[in-house]
Amino acid sequence: MxxxxxxxxxxxxxxxxxxxxxxxxxxxxxxxxxxxxxxxxxxxxxxxxxxxxxxxxxxxxxxxxxxxxxxxxxxxxxxxxxxxxxxxxxxxxxxxxxxxxxxxxxxxxxxxxxxxxxxxxxxxxxxxxxxxxxxxxxxxxxxxxxxxxxxxxxxxxxxxxxxxxxxxxxxxxxxxxxxxxxxxxxxxxxxxxxxxxxxxxxxxxxxxxxxxxxxxxxxxxxxxxxxxxxxxxxxxxxxxxxxxxxxxxxxxxxWAREPYLGFGPGAHSFDGDRRRSWNTPDIDAYVASRQGGEEWLSDSEVLEEKLMLSLRTVRGLDLSILTDDELCRLNKTTLEEFSRAGKIILEKAVIRIPEEELFVSDWIISRLFPEYTA
Ligand code: SF4
CATH class of the missing domain: 3.80.30.20 (tm_1862 like domain)
Incomplete structure (x- = not known):
C-alpha cells in the first residue's frame, strides 16, 4: 500500500x-x-x-x-x-x-x-x-x-x-x-x-x-x-x-518497496519501481519555488535495494519477488557460505537473517551484492 x-x-x-x-x-x-x-x-x-x-x-x-x-x-x-x-x-x-x-x-x-x-x-x-x-x-x-x-x-x-x-x-x-x-x-x-x-x-x-x-x-x-x-x-x-x-x-x-510521496524540503518519493526523487533540503528555496532532483535506479541498484530493504526485516527476502536475471546475479557462493555459518537462513523460497545476526545485517547484506568483491 x-x-x-x-x-x-x-x-x-x-x-x-x-x-x-x-x-x-x-x-x-x-x-x-x-x-x-x-x-x-x-x-x-x-x-x-x-x-x-x-x-x-x-x-x-x-x-x-x-x-x-x-x-x-x-x-x-x-x-x-x-x-x-x-x-x-x-x-x-x-x-x-x-x-x-x-x-x-x-x-x-x-x-x-x-x-x-x-x-x-x-x-x-x-x-x-x-x-x-x-x-x-x-x-x-x-x-x-x-x-x-x-x-x-x-x-x-x-x-x-x-x-x-x-x-x-x-x-x-x-x-x-x-x-x-x-x-x-x-x-x-x-x-x-x-x-x-x-x-x-x-x-x-x-x-x-x-x-x-x-x-x-x-x-x-x-x-x-x-x-x-x-x-x-x-x-x-x-x-x-x-x-x-x-x-x-x-x-x-x-521496506517492501511500495510507492510513497514525500512532501517538504529533503523529503524523498519513490514510484515503487525505479524512480526516486527528492525536494532540495532548503526551507527558503522550498517556500519560494520547490526544486529537487530525481534518479532512475539501474538493474544492480534495484537488486541491491531489494536485498538491503527486505533483509533488514525478520520476514526476510521472498525470492519470488526477484526476476530471473536478479536470481542469477545473487552472490551464491557467499549465500551458501553464510548459510553454512548460520548467518543466513534459507527456508523454501525465503532468505532471512536470524535475529542474533541482525546487529551485523548491513555487513551480511552487502556481501550478497552481485558486485561485491572482498
Ligand atoms: S534535532 Fe530535532 S529532529 Fe533531530 S533529534 Fe533533535 S528534535 Fe529530533
Missing part, C-alpha cells in the same frame, strides 16, 4: 547527535502554505506512476508527519495539512472510498511539546499513532544529548497521550553512545517497557558520539532484543519492535 510522508523541518534546538534536515526557526505559516501547494500540485502523481492502472497498491493508506519536530507547530497548522492530504488523496478518482481516512496516521512528537490540548487536537485531526522521541530515561544523558525534556516529562507526556485516546504509541530510544553503561541501558529499557507502549524503536548512535567498542554495542543490542522479547515485543526489523499487530504500516511499506 502506498504512503504519504510530510516533513516538518523545525526544531526548538538541535540535539547533538542529529543529522536530519531541520532548522531552529518559527516561520511556520508560509511553510505550511508551501506544503499545501505541493500537495495540490502533486495530486495526480500516484495515478501517473508506471503500473498504476487503478491498482490498490497506489492508494495511500498511511500518512506520516515526521521531522524535525511536527509537534512544535500549533495544532491548527498541522490540521490544515492533514485535511489537505485527506482531501487531495482521498478524492473519488482514486479507487478509495470518498472521504477516505488513512488507516494509519502517525505524528512524531517530542515529550516537551505534549500538552493535553495538543494531544486532544492531534487525535481530533485523525492521528491514530504517535511516535515519541524519548531517547533515554536517564536525565544525565538527556542533558548531554541537549534534549529539552527529562525522563519524568516523557512519562507525563505518555500519560497525556493515553488520556487523549491514543492506543498506538511508539517510543524511540538510542543506544551505543559513549558513556552508556549496560546498567543505564537496562534501566532505560525497563522504563520504556513499564509504560507498555505498543511499539518501540531503538537506534544505534552513529558519528562522533558512537561507542567505538563494537562488542559493547553488540551486547547492548542483544540486551534489548532479550528484554523486549521477554516483555512480549516481537522484533520485525533491525531497529523496530512491536506488540502483536502493532508493527508500523508506514515503515513496513518502505
Amino acid at each position: 502506498a504512503g504519504l510522508y510530510v516533513h516538518f523541518p523545525f526544531c526548538a534546538a538541535k540535539c547533538i547527535y542529529c543529522d536530519f534536515y531541520s532548522r531552529v526557526r518559527k516561520d511556520w505559516t508560509p511553510y505550511v502554505e508551501a506544503l499545501l501547494r505541493e500537495l495540490s500540485d502533486r495530486r495526480d502523481e500516484f495515478v501517473k506512476m508506471p503500473g498504476y492502472a487503478g491498482h490498490d497498491v497506489f492508494v495511500p493508506t498511511t500518512l506520516y508527519f515526521g521531522g524535525g519536530t511536527p509537534s512544535l507547530l500549533p495544532a491548527p497548522l498541522l490540521a490544515r495539512v492533514a485535511e489537505a492530504a485527506r482531501e487531495t488523496f482521498g478524492r473519488p478518482s482514486c479507487p478509495a472510498p470518498t472521504g477516505h481516512l488513512f488507516e494509519e496516521f502517525t505524528i512524531e512528537v517530542n515529550p516537551d511539546d505534549v500538552s493535553t490540548e495538543k494531544a486532544t487536537a492531534w487525535r481530533a485531526m485523525g492521528a491514530t499513532r504517535i511516535s515519541m522521541g524519548v531517547q533515554s530515561f536517564d536525565d544525565r544523558h538527556l542533558r548531554w544529548m541537549r534534549r529539552r525534556h527529562t525522563a519524568a516529562d516523557a512519562v507525563t507526556a505518555f500519560d497525556r497521550l493515553r488520556a487523549a485516546g491514543f492506543d498506538n504509541l511508539s517510543l524511540d530510544l538510542i543506544f551505543g553512545f559513549t558513556g552508556l553503561t549496560d546498567e543505564t541501558w537496562a534501566a532505560s529499557i525497563a522504563a520504556a517497557v513499564a509504560l507498555r507502549p505498543e511499539h518501540i524503536s531503538c537506534y544505534q548512535m552513529t558519528g562522533r558520539y558512537a561507542e567505538p567498542d563494537e562488542e559493547i554495542c553488540r551486547r547492548q543490542y542483544r540486551m534489548l532484543q532479550e528484554r523486549l522479547h521477554a516483555a512480549g515485543y516481537g522484533q520485525y526489523e533491525v531497529s523496530n519492535y512491536a506488540l502483536p499487530g502493532k508493527e508500523s504500516q508506514h515503515n513496513s511499506a518502505y
